Amino acid sequence: MSKPDTQTPRGRYRAQVREEVKRHAWEQIAAAGASALSLNAIAKQMGMSGPALYRYFASRDELITELIRDAYRSLADTFRARARADAGSKAGAGADLGDLAHALRGWALDDPQRYFLIYGTPVPGYRAPEDTTRTASEIMAVILDACAAAPAGSPGSPASPAEKLPTTHPSPFDAHLDAHRAWAGPHPAPSSALHRALLFWTRLHGVLSLELAGHFAGMGFDPAQLYTAEAEAVMGR
Amino acid sequence: MSKPDTQTPRGRYRAQVREEVKRHAWEQIAAAGASALSLNAIAKQMGMSGPALYRYFASRDELITELIRDAYRSLADTFRARARADAGSKAGAGADLGDLAHALRGWALDDPQRYFLIYGTPVPGYRAPEDTTRTASEIMAVILDACAAAPAGSPGSPASPAEKLPTTHPSPFDAHLDAHRAWAGPHPAPSSALHRALLFWTRLHGVLSLELAGHFAGMGFDPAQLYTAEAEAVMGR
DNA sequence: TCGCGTTCGTGATACCTTCTAACGAAGCGG
DNA sequence: CCGCTTCGTTAGAAGGTATCACGAACGCGA
Numbered sequence: 001m002s003k004p005d006t007q008t009p010r011g012r013y014r015a016q017v018r019e020e021v022k023r024h025a026w027e028q029i030a031a032a033g034a035s036a037l038s039l040n041a042i043a044k045q046m047g048m049s050g051p052a053l054y055r056y057f058a059s060r061d062e063l064i065t066e067l068i069r070d071a072y073r074s075l076a077d078t079f080r081a082r083a084r085a086d087a088g089s090k091a092g093a094g095a096d097l098g099d100l101a102h103a104l105r106g107w108a109l110d111d112p113q114r115y116f117l118i119y120g121t122p123v124p125g126y127r128a129p130e131d132t133t134r135t136a137s138e139i140m141a142v143i144l145d146a147c148a149a150a151p152a153g154s155p156g157s158p159a160s161p162a163e164k165l166p167t168t169h170p171s172p173f174d175a176h177l178d179a180h181r182a183w184a185g186p187h188p189a190p191s192s193a194l195h196r197a198l199l200f201w202t203r204l205h206g207v208l209s210l211e212l213a214g215h216f217a218g219m220g221f222d223p224a225q226l227y228t229a230e231a232e233a234v235m236g237r
Numbered sequence: 238m239s240k241p242d243t244q245t246p247r248g249r250y251r252a253q254v255r256e257e258v259k260r261h262a263w264e265q266i267a268a269a270g271a272s273a274l275s276l277n278a279i280a281k282q283m284g285m286s287g288p289a290l291y292r293y294f295a296s297r298d299e300l301i302t303e304l305i306r307d308a309y310r311s312l313a314d315t316f317r318a319r320a321r322a323d324a325g326s327k328a329g330a331g332a333d334l335g336d337l338a339h340a341l342r343g344w345a346l347d348d349p350q351r352y353f354l355i356y357g358t359p360v361p362g363y364r365a366p367e368d369t370t371r372t373a374s375e376i377m378a379v380i381l382d383a384c385a386a387a388p389a390g391s392p393g394s395p396a397s398p399a400e401k402l403p404t405t406h407p408s409p410f411d412a413h414l415d416a417h418r419a420w421a422g423p424h425p426a427p428s429s430a431l432h433r434a435l436l437f438w439t440r441l442h443g444v445l446s447l448e449l450a451g452h453f454a455g456m457g458f459d460p461a462q463l464y465t466a467e468a469e470a471v472m473g474r
Numbered sequence: 475t476c477g478c479g480t481t482c483g484t485g486a487t488a489c490c491t492t493c494t495a496a497c498g499a500a501g502c503g504g
Numbered sequence: 505c506c507g508c509t510t511c512g513t514t515a516g517a518a519g520g521t522a523t524c525a526c527g528a529a530c531g532c533g534a
Contacts, residue, residue, distance in 0.1 A: 009502070010510070033360045035272035040491065051493075052512050060492065113361070121357030122450040123270045124350070136452075173466035176458060183456035198463060206443025213359040215373075219420035221413060226435060229410035246531070247481070277520060288522075289483050297521065 018056050020046060025067060029113045034064060064117075065129060071114045072135040078107045079142040094145035101204055101231035105224070112212040119205060140197065141187075147196040148189035150235065171195070196234060203230045255293050257283060262304060266350045271301060301354075302366060308351045309372040315344045316379040331382030338441055338468035342461070349449040356442060377434065378424075384433040385426035387472060408432070433471060440467045 005011030024042045039060055040050045057063040082103045083095035108115040170192065177191040177198075184194055207230050210216060211223040242248030261279045276297050277287045294300040319340045320332035345352040407429065414428040414435075421431055444467050447453060448460040 014510090031361060033358065035360075038491070039493090049513060050491090051495095051514085054493070055511060113358075116358040119447070119450065119452070121270065121350075121353040123272075124268060133455075171466060173462050176462050180457040180459070183458070199467075202443035202447060202463070202467070203440050204443070205447060206439035206441070209446065210356070210439055210442060213356065215356070218370075220417040221420070222417070225410050225413050226439070229408060230436075230439070251481090275520065276522090286484060287520090288485085288524090291522070292482060 014056065021053060021056060021063070022067060022070065025063060026111070026114070029067070029117070030111060033113060034067075034117060037064065039063070068117050069129070069132050069135075071117045072132045072139070074114070075104075075107060075118065076135050076138045076142075078103055079139055083142050083145065094147070094149035095142060097143075097146045097150055097200060097235050098231055100143065100146055101200070101227070101234075104204060105208060105227055108208050108212060115208070115212060119209060137185075140183075140201070141185075143200055144184060144187055144189060144193065144197045147193040147200065148187070150193075150196070200231075200234045203234055206230075251293065258290060258293060258300070259304060259307065262300060263348070263351070266304070266354070267348060270350060271304075271354060274301065276300070305354050306366070306369050306372075308354045309369045309376070311351070312341075312344060312355065313372050313375045313379075315340055316376055320379050320382065331384070331386035332379060334380075334383045334387055334437060334472050335468055337380065337383055338437070338464070338471075341441060342445060342464055345445050345449060352445070352449060356446060374422075377420075377438070378422075380437055381421060381424055381426060381430065381434045384430040384437065385424070387430075387433070433473075437468075437471045440471055443467075 006015055021042055024045050025037055028037050028041065037060070039053050039057075043050045043053050057066070079095070079100060082099050086095040086099055087093065174191045174195050177194050181191065181194055189197075204227065207223065207227045211227070216223050243252055258279055261282050262274055265274050265278065274297065276290050276294075280287045280290050294303070316332070316337060319336055323332040323336055324330065411428045411432050414431050418428060418431055426434075441464065444460065444464045448464070453460050
């Protein structure tokens, strides 16, 4: 670190090579998963000998960590772009939850292994670097903003025929969240919005990860419809 | 295959060694993840030389496949045991969904890497053997039975103050499920029960996998409370 | 009880991986 | 133009999967 020198010619070349290494790495991961990623194979593809790559990445783990970082940033960028677009077209300060859900699914389908690099099987010893957890917080912040801006209603599922009432009776978990809302920072959202943000995250991840992992294969129904049904349930529609 | 000879002395010995290999394999996986599993290290732990293990498992992949098979069977057994216990204590034919949810979480927390071996990051090329997909169907069947036996109500979240009405208006996804219910087999459950079974699966997996992967770490709230809140939302309570 | 065939465990070997070390070549900056 | 830094190379250690050939152990039938 402390070497993102994009001014000097060497710095530019270095950044360029690092980028090409990561490009090949993503291809390998998409083809055979992260565990099959091989620095040697990447070097061969780039016409270099194996150890040369160690000038650019200290280890295989550092390369993977860098890919995870990029994956987080890519998702955060996607969310922020969606939020900014929605902020222009409608009144509320946050993004529309439905648009966010759609953007998330598109981003995940675009490169499933990239999704799993973030939300897939954790490596027991691995400790995420501080900046990726910060990016994760940014992602959550976009969701939280959208939930705070959304019309209040009982999150979860199609409301009763009597439409969504403004008087949402607080669940036990809402009360628990009221006492543990440090993760939301100084956000002024009510605990019901916090709850809704968590549901957005967990429910959509539930459908998406099972779909991407192929667990719905052969079941016949369309995962996209289940996904949007869950998204609308979260929005209280 | 065709060699589960538990009659002959050699067959017994063989089964015993295979079992010990798998025991060490689970320990390694719990400690460092499935990708770090090493046949050589297992052999060394057992006081044998590396290639000896190839008498018992054709390859590292076959060992992992066997572990996946055992993981599926373990989960199916856990569910079936719960269903049988509930069948004895109450009237309905299926298990109580709340009990099933509780059993699932206990099983997952008991060995998170075992959970991820089933529901974690998929390996792009991997094709699950036919018998594990059959076991997966059995698992789904237990959930489906429980959903069919559960009182009908709007699945999703705390119903409106007007309690759960028996007249559940069908969602668009319910209609879609009506046309694609082949995966439920000849089960006579209404499509709303099929929908509820899917929600049980996806929502609980959503919370559970994020918790096990550590994504809630440092957020302060209790994942168990979010989990049970989602379980009750699925049950329509 | 004695053989004989099957099975088991071994060491040697080939090939792959990550990663370190030493060396020579190239480039950039003063 | 000279010198320091950086880059890419080869060599090699350590460890992984997997195959092979060989000798020893075992069990079953005679």
